[in-house]
Amino acid sequence: MxxxxxxxxxxxxxxxxxxxxxxxxxxxxxxxxxxxxxxxxxxxxxxxxxxxxxxxxxxxxxxxxxxxxxxxxxxxxxxxxxxxxxxxxxxxxxxxxxxxxxxxxxxxxxxxxxxxxxxxxxxxxxxxxxxxxxxxxVKEPYRQPNILAEYIAFQLKNRVSFRKAMKKAIELTKKADIKGVKVKIAGRLAGKEIARAECIKKGRLPLQTIRAKIDYCCYPIRTIYGVLGVKIWIFVDEE
Structure with missing residues (x-):
């Protein structure tokens, strides 16, 4: 599906x-x-x-x-x-x-x-x-996907490796009480000619469960190689 x-x-x-x-x-x-x-x-x-x-x-x-x-x-x-x-x-x-x-x-x-x-x-x-x-x-800033997306954008514009930026963003979620996180970035990663997508996931992420409280954001990042797209899912809790 x-x-x-x-x-x-x-x-x-x-x-x-x-x-x-x-x-x-x-x-x-x-x-x-x-x-x-x-x-x-x-x-x-x-x-x-x-x-x-x-x-x-x-x-x-x-x-x-x-x-x-x-x-x-x-x-x-x-x-x-x-x-x-x-x-x-x-x-x-x-x-x-x-x-x-x-x-x-x-x-x-x-x-x-x-x-x-x-x-x-x-x-x-x-x-x-x-x-x-x-x-x-906000009581737990690093529980919010928008703040994590801006952190990744800040790192990428300072020429930090996209994999390192994604891993560091996931590390920041350790300070918050969450059950799972997924970070996906797409575009001309590392300046390559062919666009592709990379994804890192940690913990559970039941997207098809309606009672699961999931925070989500889609964030564009403008770099010298073009526009990159970042999507972040955070599984907070389940009712």
Missing amino acids: GQKINPLGFRLGTTQNHHSFWFAQPKNYSEGLQEDKKIRNCIKNYIQKNRKKGSNKKIESDSNSEVITHNRKMDSGSSSEVITHIEIKKEIDTIHVIIHIGFPNLLKRKGAIEELEKDLQKEVNSVNQRLNIGIEK
Whole structure:
């Protein structure tokens, strides 16, 4: 049986919840959807812009596991940085935006939230609705596939071997309470002329079990040889 369905969409309503919570009439649904996309893109662009400003920060690295720390310069070309996901809850007069982030020091600096609210207000263009932005730190950052994908992207752009980067990313998951992980990377690996795919798996990964809570992400990496695609599956627990 072909496993071609997105693991997150496959589990909606069971172990996976929607990241947007609001109601709209059918004729207004597309407007609300576009508004959500603008909000998410604005937040990611804001973090990317501020990451570039702080690109002179020192890179801290552990000699054994090369752990990413919150003050480390991540991939400055990345748009999502260390955001795992963004929840949007809309009420009649308020839009609640909850940013789930692994290392929230950037958004905790003085005036960051107010500046972000101004940028979002310009994108939303809603006079009758006020914005309420909240920051929620992820308890186990290396349990999130987005953060692992950005770690791999950072390593590949620094000319680290793709196999070494994948193995180090799996090593980082030892710090989190998970039951299985799978990392797959495809494209012109190591600059070869013919594209191929490489995969590393550790532990269990029951993709066909709906009650199994699986986190998944698909992440593009732009290198000098072309675009590489990274997919990461993490088996968290089983209900």
